[in-house]
Amino acid sequence: xxxxxxxxxxMYQQVLLDHNKxxxxxxxxxxxxxxxxxxxxxxxxxxxxxxxIDENNVVTxxxxxxxxxxxxxxxxxxxxxxxxxxxxxxxxxxxHQFHDMAQGKLDPETDQNDLGRLxxxxxxxxxxxxxxxxxxxxxxxxxxxxxxxxVTTE
Amino acid sequence: MADxxxxxxxxxxxxxxxxxxxERCRDDFPVLxxxxxxxxxxxxxxxxxxxxxxxxxxxxxxxxxRYHANVHRGVHLLSQEATEAMExxxxxxxxxxxxxxxxxxxxxxxxxxxxxxxxxxxxxANIREGDxxxxxxxxxxxxxxxxxxxxxxxxxxxKVIPVSDDGVLDMEAYASMITDRTRxxxxxxxxxxxxxxxxxAEITRIAHERGVPVLVDGAQAVSHMKVDVQKIxxxxxxxxxxxxxxxxxxxxxxxxxxxxxxxxxxxGGGDMILSVSFEEVLYNDLPYKFEAGTxxxxxxxxxxxxxxxxxxxxxxxxxxxxxxxxRYAVExxxxxxxxxxxxxxxxxxxxxxxxxxxxxxxDIGTILDLEGVAVRTGHHxxxxxxxxxxxxxxxxxxxxxxxxxxxxxxxxxxxHKTIEMFR
Numbered sequence: 001x002x003x004x005x006x007x008x009x010x011m012y013q014q015v016l017l018d019h020n021k022x023x024x025x026x027x028x029x030x031x032x033x034x035x036x037x038x039x040x041x042x043x044x045x046x047x048x049x050x051x052x053i054d055e056n057n058v059v060t061x062x063x064x065x066x067x068x069x070x071x072x073x074x075x076x077x078x079x080x081x082x083x084x085x086x087x088x089x090x091x092x093x094x095x096h097q098f099h100d101m102a103q104g105k106l107d108p109e110t111d112q113n114d115l116g117r118l119x120x121x122x123x124x125x126x127x128x129x130x131x132x133x134x135x136x137x138x139x140x141x142x143x144x145x146x147x148x149x150x151v152t153t154e
Numbered sequence: 155m156a157d158x159x160x161x162x163x164x165x166x167x168x169x170x171x172x173x174x175x176x177e178r179c180r181d182d183f184p185v186l187x188x189x190x191x192x193x194x195x196x197x198x199x200x201x202x203x204x205x206x207x208x209x210x211x212x213x214x215x216x217x218x219x220r221y222h223a224n225v226h227r228g229v230h231l232l233s234q235e236a237t238e239a240m241e242x243x244x245x246x247x248x249x250x251x252x253x254x255x256x257x258x259x260x261x262x263x264x265x266x267x268x269x270x271x272x273x274x275x276x277x278x279a280n281i282r283e284g285d286x287x288x289x290x291x292x293x294x295x296x297x298x299x300x301x302x303x304x305x306x307x308x309x310x311x312x313k314v315i316p317v318s319d320d321g322v323l324d325m326e327a328y329a330s331m332i333t334d335r336t337r338x339x340x341x342x343x344x345x346x347x348x349x350x351x352x353x354x355a356e357i358t359r360i361a362h363e364r365g366v367p368v369l370v371d372g373a374q375a376v377s378h379m380k381v382d383v384q385k386i387x388x389x390x391x392x393x394x395x396x397x398x399x400x401x402x403x404x405x406x407x408x409x410x411x412x413x414x415x416x417x418x419x420x421x422g423g424g425d426m427i428l429s430v431s432f433e434e435v436l437y438n439d440l441p442y443k444f445e446a447g448t449x450x451x452x453x454x455x456x457x458x459x460x461x462x463x464x465x466x467x468x469x470x471x472x473x474x475x476x477x478x479x480x481r482y483a484v485e486x487x488x489x490x491x492x493x494x495x496x497x498x499x500x501x502x503x504x505x506x507x508x509x510x511x512x513x514x515x516x517d518i519g520t521i522l523d524l525e526g527v528a529v530r531t532g533h534h535x536x537x538x539x540x541x542x543x544x545x546x547x548x549x550x551x552x553x554x555x556x557x558x559x560x561x562x563x564x565x566x567x568x569x570h571k572t573i574e575m576f577r
Contacts, residue, residue: 008524012517012575043516044533044546067546069514070576130520 011123015074023073025063025080034147038066038140040132045072049140057088062141069133075121076137082118088145090114095142102131171468176475179467180556182207193526196561201346201374201505201552202530203396206460210400213459217452224448226425240451243458244441250461251372251391252382253408257440260407260414261454265373266296268392268407269340271444272369273300274420276390276413281337283309288331288366289340290315290323291542292348295535297340297371310337317542321348321497328357332364339366343381343391344374347534347550348497349480349505351379355386362387367413373397373405377554378476378503380469383408395453399554400460404453407444414440421446472555476504479553483562487551490569496548504553507534510569513576515547521575522549525568527561 029035029050038047045068052061062084064076083091097113100106104125108115124134180186183205188195197205217239223232225240244256253259262268277300281287287301291314298312305312313336315328323341332339339361344351358368367389375381377398383391390413395404409417419426419437423446428436437443464472483506487493492511510518519531530550533540540546551565 008520009575012521042532044537044540069516071517127520130516133516 008123008126011120012070014120015070015078019074019077020070023077026065026077027063028065029061029063034144036140036144038136038143040068040072040136043069043133045069045133045136047072047076047137047140049076049137049144051141051144053088059084059086059088059091064137068136071124071130071133072136075134078118079137079141082116083141091141091145095138098138099135101125102134171465172471174463174466176467176471176555179207180558182209183556184208186556190526190528191524194564196527196564198551198553198557198561198565199528199530200554201397201550203402204377204399204554205556206399206401207463209463210456210459214401214452214456217455225451226442236451240449240454243454246458246461247406250376250381250465251408252384254384255411258408258411258414260409260441260444261449262405262407263403263450264394264396264405265371265392268405269296269369269371270300271407271420272390272409273304275417275444277304277338279418281308281310284335285310285337286313286333286335287311287338287340288313288315288336290342291317292321292323292345292350292536292539293340293342294346294371294373295537297342298538301340314538317539319543320499321345321350322499323350323352325353325356329360332361332366336364336366339368341368341370342374343370343372344378344503345497346374346505347507347536347539347548348499349502349507350497350499351501351503354388358386358388374503377464379473389413395457395460398460399463400457401453404450404457406457411440414444419443419446423447425449467555475555476553479557479559479562480504480506482559483551483553486562486566490566490573492573493569496543496545505550507548507550509545509548510573513572515549517576518549518569518572521572522565522568525564525571527565527568529565
């Protein structure tokens, strides 16, 4: 347990100082090729993800609107900046990696991954109650790409 | 004989109010000495589940280590002891809420289960298309969803008594909302989110003037105040063991005998019958008619022990201490910039819900946890109330008899730290 507080506080410091206060791509995208609503009934976190892709299945634009805690908002904000310009197959891979990392099944320092700056969310693995906050936007994006309109973390 | 459970039954002297000194009751709750993330635990989540005193744990262990057996069945000694302990517990709980008879005390798995029993048995027999069920905006989901389900099944209407911005039930609106079609009033005694204490006796009186029965959800009341179902005169009263220093998975339904006798059984099985053939079943008498299957025996014994514990401390002492803690918490929390208390009814139990500008309750909850402070964050299973108040979630500190001012101080210091971090 030693060090957990530091890691967590580091995560909070970094994401809070930045993405929670000034979230990126925080707008409605209209028209959008894909969109989905993500909802965490446990906390009431609610986000809508919009995205457009080109003929090569590369994300040309992505945005989100909604409300929730700092972790969920920062995660959504960072996700949008991270996946823009990537192929949807690559995003699918990132979704699984992010999911595994948040649940502590993937160690971003030792296991092969492409998570880059998203590694900061490794801190949530020690907070079972908060894992879903970090993964909500990814589940929503995943659902949007699969053509589902609504997703819940429950 | 039966000395194995003799210790379970406290003598009258032991149960006298004040025989357990409230200032020393902390010693009975071993978990309160725990460290959390290297900090002393300040447990302020009692409205979700209160801690158990050693007396309750011992009663539980004693059942399992000395006389674990099924009840109401065996001719052997262990079964007799188990039956006597469980029925003794029913009597203690009867005394706790001042029911007329133990026939009016049905063991359930909790308050939710008790409400569902009333819905499935009384509700399905009495509610018809076009009827109205009246509940309030501050109900817990457990006193909303069963009625929503019943209304959908029957084509009945669920009507909702409004609350004011400070979390007080609108009594004028209430009186005007009872119509010739109203068949039941369901009302929470103490709001789990706001702490508001509703005038349930007055609510019942008004409903009874129109011949409408009343169900009171007392999950948040019994640990804080003397509940007298005869004085309230309600038709049904439900509560849970784990919110009154007892175990989880156990609760009671109090129902007036006249109703319970007329109500059809809901769950069928063993223990709730007198005789069974494939053609015909003769149902057991009250309270067993509603207790199909082997009950939660250790839970029932534990809940009875918890009731004894409360009576030994005494409601007067509990009320005095908790109200002091409430005043102190409100005063301290109000001094924090950007903090707003949600629910400021004049009559409140020791619950303080609040929001802080710009910080989501879940982030507050996580930082507080790291500082050793356990609170509840979220919608507290009262989503319609949250919507009415225009908020998504709150942070809730709820105090029990064993809390101290130091716990509040720890909360306040942790909140300052949280605000500092988010600034």
